Amino acid sequence: MNSTQQTATLKIGISACLLGQPVRFNGGHKQSRFCTDVLSQYAEFVPVCPEVAIGLGTPRKPIRLVSDNSHDTTVRALASADAEQDVTEPLKQYAQQQALEMNDLSGFILMQKSPSCGLFGVKRYLANGHPEGTTTGVFAREFRRLHPLLPMEEAGRLNDDALRENFMVRVFAYQEWQTCRAAGMTATKLIDFHSRYKYLVMAHSLVHYKSMGKLLADLHHASLDDIANEYFTQLMTALATPASRKMHTNTLMHLQGYLKRLITPADKAELTEVIQQYRQGIVPLVVPLMLLKHHLNHDKTVNAYARQQVYLNPHPYEMGLRNTL
Incomplete structure (x- = not known):
């Protein structure tokens, strides 16, 4: 975040x-x-x-x-x-x-x-x-x-853990979009916003992940305001579907790919195992996330793109919303 x-x-x-x-x-x-x-x-x-x-x-x-x-x-x-x-x-x-x-x-x-x-x-x-x-x-x-x-x-x-976490994901995303809009939308800001939300969208809807990418591939086919409005509609529609364990696993594995040349084979095997343990319901989502963030933050001169992903921190960690997912 x-x-x-x-x-x-x-x-x-x-x-x-x-x-x-x-x-x-x-x-x-x-x-x-x-x-x-x-x-x-x-x-x-x-x-x-x-x-x-x-x-x-x-x-x-x-x-x-x-x-x-x-x-x-x-x-x-x-x-x-x-x-x-x-x-x-x-x-x-x-x-x-x-x-x-x-x-x-x-x-x-x-x-x-x-x-x-x-x-x-x-x-x-x-x-x-x-x-x-x-x-x-x-x-x-x-x-x-x-x-x-x-x-x-x-x-x-x-009272449902998944619905509570999903609601807060949407609330913080909505707030950041409001802040971005209020400051004045530009093409650069829109692309930057999407670059940070890309993997969060992936975790919720692969259909929207693809359609939003296509929408931003050509910013000249319509007015920037119309494109931004359509982008936000797709963003909130995507996030309205709670991310499943399968989709979280897929997103975690994609982010793990940024580490393939930066961590040892033993560390990679450990991270892969923890992600699979999450997929099987053995550990909560916070466990692979913490290990993934540990490796991504190990060398701050690399992986800036991966570290900026909102997916890693869509709401304050102190809320503990991913401790039971």
Whole structure:
């Protein structure tokens, strides 16, 4: 990770209940220890509670997402105790307002199963009260529509080691791109950005690894701004897929290739063995990474290209996100 990523504070939107604020419909909260105890050391949180923001009290009667029939995926947010109280438009309008005001975020963490904030698996009901599938919360859907590339995740899913690490990879990448864009994009900066992100993309998507290379092979076929926008779309799309053990192994072996003339046969055999132990699930990802970085850093006059790879440090090492992968 470069110095900008290490020192700049992330700005992350978050459902207020996840910070321990008593804004739930029952007057409670759903404090996330990962957010308050770990991520808070690196991020400035911007808390929101859409339901409170539109004037619903605390505590309050819960709202639910309702469709007119089983074939209709359009939902309305209605008070469960009073079907005449429709808060769909106020929630949408609040999302639109926040999307304008919170345009400097690098990520958003939302409360799962919430009819306003849930991203996945929010219960959907029919008008007769029977449950009928799942959907996305009204606020979350509208905010994501307006910021489609912004890393967004549910707090519950962050309990999964792979999803948590993947979310933070995307958040730090999004932040660095914002910083790069704000400083003024040039062809040199775009190529430099990609040269550092190349192996991170490889670990997540070989399809995008190839298509992004082709995109940057000719910077004269379109305006630089259009190319940069397309590049960023492909970058965030690639990173949205968590890297598999197989893809990590492939990337580690590619980076090992930079050492073939610089380390002894015994050291090469040891590194190869550790990479294979990771592939087999015997050791976590941090083990081959630490050994690889040790060899790459042994002689700083060589391998500058490999050492600058964001893949080696996509987020602060102290977060320990790769210790359990």
